[in-house]
């Protein structure tokens with residue numbers, strides 16, 4: 001699956017972040033960032049704490065407006081669009097910390113995720129759509145290995161299962177561009193390997209951009225890496241190039257990088 005080519009084609013880029021900046025008062029959290037992600041590509045965004053990675057994700061999903069620049073998805077300028085409109089255009093994200101209703105079961109959570117991206121168009125007058133949504137929820141559970149816990153309350157899931165559920169929920173409604181915020185955070189070595197397998201198995205119809213502190217997972221899951229530091233992009237390249245990059249080593253060793 002990794003071998004699918006995604007070089008020069010007529011398809012527009014999945015994501016173009018063009019000269020984007022974001023200030024919080026006097027703090028420039030993201031500064032003149034330009035990143036282009038090809039359709040089908042897997043991209044990691046690395047950087048130490050406070051580099052601006054999560055802020056950049058918030059700008060792409062639309063949780064925050066940029067102070068400068070624009071965001072283009074599949075050739076369409078989405079800078080002024082709401083989160084809902086971006087989700088309808090195929091964008092999804094997961095968060096650093098688990099965001100789910102602990103009082104619901106896995107089945108209910110997946111059902112709500114499916115119904116949510118379908119635009120809540122379900123009604124009692126259209127029972128067929130309810131069952132179609134439930135079928136999709138159960139198919140997502142099967143895809144992510146969650147069938148055995150479909151009836152379990154989210155509160156009773158292990159940390160690894162919660163992260164699997166978040167990924168399953170983000171995959172509802174066939175996303176085209178998926179942003180994952182530290183998917184490996186808090187996972188055991190075994191769970192990390194499972195996550196890596198799941199990520200590598202995702203079809204190339206989904207473009208993947210992930211923030212990840214775990215360099216090993218990030219470098220094994222992606223084609224290209226962008227490195228941020230103090231709000232700026234400071235390095236970019238293939239995992240192999242990034243592994244050999246002195247600036248990246250300095251950042252991870254906590255050395256001063258201007």
Ligand SMILES: Nc1ncnc2c1ncn2[C@@H]1O[C@H](COP(=O)(O)OP(=O)(O)OP(=O)(O)O)[C@@H](O)[C@H]1O
Nearest residue numbers: 024027028029047048049050051052053054055056
């Ligand atoms: N809503 C906000 N208001 C004010 N400052 C903020 C806000 N969100 C982020 N910041 C600041 O912007 C900078 C970048 O933060 P951000 O969370 O984007 O970094 P990060 O690379 O995701 O870090 P981490 O790896 O710790 O999540 C930090 O200095 C942070 O304190």
